[in-house]
Amino acid sequence: MLRDKRAVKSRRALIEAGLAELPENPMASLTEIAEIAGIGRATLYRHFASREALIEEVLKVSFEDIIQVLTPMEKEGLRGKQAMMRAVELMLPLADRLRFLSSFWLDGERVLSKDPRYALMEQETITSVEQAKEDGDIRKELPTRWVMNTYDVLLFSAWDMIVKEKADIGEVTALLMTTFFDGVGPKPRETQE
Amino acid sequence: MLRDKRAVKSRRALIEAGLAELPENPMASLTEIAEIAGIGRATLYRHFASREALIEEVLKVSFEDIIQVLTPMEKEGLRGKQAMMRAVELMLPLADRLRFLSSFWLDGERVLSKDPRYALMEQETITSVEQAKEDGDIRKELPTRWVMNTYDVLLFSAWDMIVKEKADIGEVTALLMTTFFDGVGPKPRETQE
DNA sequence: TATATATGAGACAAGTGCGTCTCATAAAAT
DNA sequence: ATTTTATGAGACGCACTTGTCTCATATATA
Numbered sequence: 107m108l109r110d111k112r113a114v115k116s117r118r119a120l121i122e123a124g125l126a127e128l129p130e131n132p133m134a135s136l137t138e139i140a141e142i143a144g145i146g147r148a149t150l151y152r153h154f155a156s157r158e159a160l161i162e163e164v165l166k167v168s169f170e171d172i173i174q175v176l177t178p179m180e181k182e183g184l185r186g187k188q189a190m191m192r193a194v195e196l197m198l199p200l201a202d203r204l205r206f207l208s209s210f211w212l213d214g215e216r217v218l219s220k221d222p223r224y225a226l227m228e229q230e231t232i233t234s235v236e237q238a239k240e241d242g243d244i245r246k247e248l249p250t251r252w253v254m255n256t257y258d259v260l261l262f263s264a265w266d267m268i269v270k271e272k273a274d275i276g277e278v279t280a281l282l283m284t285t286f287f288d289g290v291g292p293k294p295r296e297t298q299e
Numbered sequence: 300m301l302r303d304k305r306a307v308k309s310r311r312a313l314i315e316a317g318l319a320e321l322p323e324n325p326m327a328s329l330t331e332i333a334e335i336a337g338i339g340r341a342t343l344y345r346h347f348a349s350r351e352a353l354i355e356e357v358l359k360v361s362f363e364d365i366i367q368v369l370t371p372m373e374k375e376g377l378r379g380k381q382a383m384m385r386a387v388e389l390m391l392p393l394a395d396r397l398r399f400l401s402s403f404w405l406d407g408e409r410v411l412s413k414d415p416r417y418a419l420m421e422q423e424t425i426t427s428v429e430q431a432k433e434d435g436d437i438r439k440e441l442p443t444r445w446v447m448n449t450y451d452v453l454l455f456s457a458w459d460m461i462v463k464e465k466a467d468i469g470e471v472t473a474l475l476m477t478t479f480f481d482g483v484g485p486k487p488r489e490t491q492e
Numbered sequence: 493t494a495t496a497t498a499t500g501a502g503a504c505a506a507g508t509g510c511g512t513c514t515c516a517t518a519a520a521a522t
Numbered sequence: 523a524t525t526t527t528a529t530g531a532g533a534c535g536c537a538c539t540t541g542t543c544t545c546a547t548a549t550a551t552a
Contacts, residue, residue: 110520112528130407132325135509146530151511205405211459212402214323244483251464252474253483255456263452266404267445281445289482290437290446303550305498328539339500344541 117153119143124164125202129209136160168203169223175200176230186237187244191283193234194261198275201265208262231257243287260286300345310346312336317357318395322402329353361396362416368393369423379430380437384476386427387454391468394458401455424450436480453479 107113123143127134136157140147154160175196184192197204207224210217218224235253238244244253264282267273300306316336320327329350333340347353368389377385390397400417403410411417428446431437437446457475460466 107528110526110528112519116528127407129405136511137509148513148531149529152528156511157509209405212322212398214320242485245485248474248478248483252456252460252471252478255459256453256478256483259452259456260449263445263448266448271444278445281441285441285445285449285482287482287484289478289480289484290441290449291480291482292435292438300498303496303498305549309499329541330539341501341543342499345498349541350539 113153116143116145116149119145120150120153120160121164121167124160125168125206128161128164129205132209164206165217165221168206169221169227171200171203172197172207172227173223176227186234186241187287189234190231190238190257190286193231194264194282195279197261198264198268198279201268204261204265205269208258208265228254257286306346309336309338309342312338313343313346313353314357314360317353318361318399321354321357322398325402357399358410358414361399362414362420364393364396365390365400365420366416369420379427379434380480382427383424383431383450383479386424387457387475388472390454391457391461391472394461397454397458398462401451401458421447450479 120139120143123139127139127142131138136150137147139160140150143150150160154163176193179189179192179196182192207218231254232250235244235250235257239246239250260282264278267278267281268275313332313336316332320332320335324331329343330340332353333343336343343353347356369386372382372385372389375385400411424447425443428437428443428450432439432443453475457471460471460474461468
């Protein structure tokens with residue numbers, strides 16, 4: 107089934123539909139999602155056994171895409187602040203994936219915090235934050251947990267600007283960086299590089 | 300009906316249940332919400348004609364509570380940075396209300412941005428941000444929209460710390476302030492007052 | 493105390509989503 | 523060209539949600 111052009115096209119369309127619709131309307135029925143994908147409901151069930159299975163697959167694709175875009179970073183040998191800045195640049199174009207993940211932020215079943223892939227991404231952020239602290243780029247008295255939440259949440263804010271205000275990705279990346287490290291207050295310290 | 304002790308108690312319980320459950324599980328049925336409230340389903344329908352009506356009422360209560368806690372501020376005559384800091388202090392104890400509102404952030408129907416009460420709150424924040432810019436407390440080159448998003452999103456992050464990490468409200472308020480104005484970078488400028 | 497009324501439990505019909513199935517068709521693979 | 527297979531349309535039963543209603547009970551009001 108995966109070897110057939112039609113199948114991969116259908117599958118992709120369904121995942122994209124879920125990626126776009128589920129965060130905006132968590133109560134969307136599978137009928138709606140199939141319609142948005144422009145694909146028959148029966149076909150949806152041929153690819154995904156249930157609503158849960160579809161969501162799990164969209165989650166998987168989101169994680170994989172993000173991880174895929176981040177892995178080349180390892181060769182760059184960046185650490186601390188530089189690593190965090192580079193990661194933002196690389197992830198922002200995947201704003202729709204990030205949005206899907208963040209739509210589970212309030213979820214009562216803790217889908218995110220239970221997920222090993224999320225834990226992995228989180229662990230790398232922790233490493234960078236602690237390196238940045240050692241390097242004097244992040245104040246040591248700020249709890250790492252708080253710094254990470256701030257980082258995640260600014261990423262979300264950046265995505266929001268890009269989508270709703272159609273802001274330029276590069277511009278928003280710069281805004282995010284200076285806001286994160288320097289705050290919105292006066293006299294910005296050097297932030298670029 | 301509003302004059303009867305039992306009615307006001309039931310109504311309050313239902314609203315609290317919606318406030319707590321809907322953000323965590325947007326697909327929760329009215330049966331579930333009634334059970335969480337410890338109240339019969341029939342009684343729920345006596346108070347709220349439909350799911351929409353319940354949500355609208357929870358929204359109303361959330362807005363009213365937040366506005367109620369903010370209005371005494373007018374007598375303090377604060378402006379700009381000071382006004383924003385005070386507003387955070389006053390709002391953080393209403394974290395559950397803020398959470399309910401922010402659960403509509405991604406909503407496809409734009410429930411928040413269409414709501415006049417939200418527009419009102421937003422307008423007051425805009426005023427404070429622009430005052431802070433005039434006062435030299437916020438850099439003028441940062442778009443007001445971006446600053447506001449950052450503010451909202453840090454508020455959300457603060458709530459998250461309070462709930463999930465059981466952090467102290469005063470402590471988180473201080474973290475939020477220094478992060479917002481000074482960033483996470485070294486050499487914090489004076490933030491307290 | 494006597495009256496009024498909010499409540500809980502449950503029945504009820506209508507609507508909707510879910511998951512499975514069949515069959516004819518169109519598009520792939522060979 | 524022939525075979526294979528993914529698809530769309532639709533029917534089907536099941537379970538659940540919704541919204542309304544009734545009636546006995548408990549609680550508040552007077």
